[in-house]
Amino acid sequence: MVNSIVNNVINPFIAMIFGKPNMDGLLAITFNNATVSFGAVLGAILNFLIIAAAVYFCILVPINKFRDVTEALLAKTKLAEERSKAEEEAAKEPEISTEEQTILLLQQIRDELARQNARNTQNVPNDSDTVAGAVAVR
Numbered sequence: 001m002v003n004s005i006v007n008n009v010i011n012p013f014i015a016m017i018f019g020k021p022n023m024d025g026l027l028a029i030t031f032n033n034a035t036v037s038f039g040a041v042l043g044a045i046l047n048f049l050i051i052a053a054a055v056y057f058c059i060l061v062p063i064n065k066f067r068d069v070t071e072a073l074l075a076k077t078k079l080a081e082e083r084s085k086a087e088e089e090a091a092k093e094p095e096i097s098t099e100e101q102t103i104l105l106l107q108q109i110r111d112e113l114a115r116q117n118a119r120n121t122q123n124v125p126n127d128s129d130t131v132a133g134a135v136a137v138r
Contacts, residue, residue, distance in 0.1 A: 001054070006047055 011022065020026055023046075026039030096104070 006050055010050065
């Protein structure tokens, strides 16, 4: 697949730009019957980059997407299990009848009123304390 893309798409574009379909002879320097071909190196680098992009987009991206979806499903399943456990625990506890709820509420009100009454009696001075305080001031 990648070779087909390189041979049938990329190389014709290179041929349009540089006039040669193969980059092996492009930028070649010959000295004392030794040829250094920079075009072949550029072609190999271009082929490597195309293969690397194909591997990344065709293999790694789908695997990462699949892993993310799997993690989301596992988290969703775990959350559903925790909810079902909480519901089971709530079902195990006996429900309080309305009469019992009323009694508990009245007991809480009674206790709160007793606390407020105790605070008020501590803050209000006795009548004898006020008279003695008034005499001492004069």
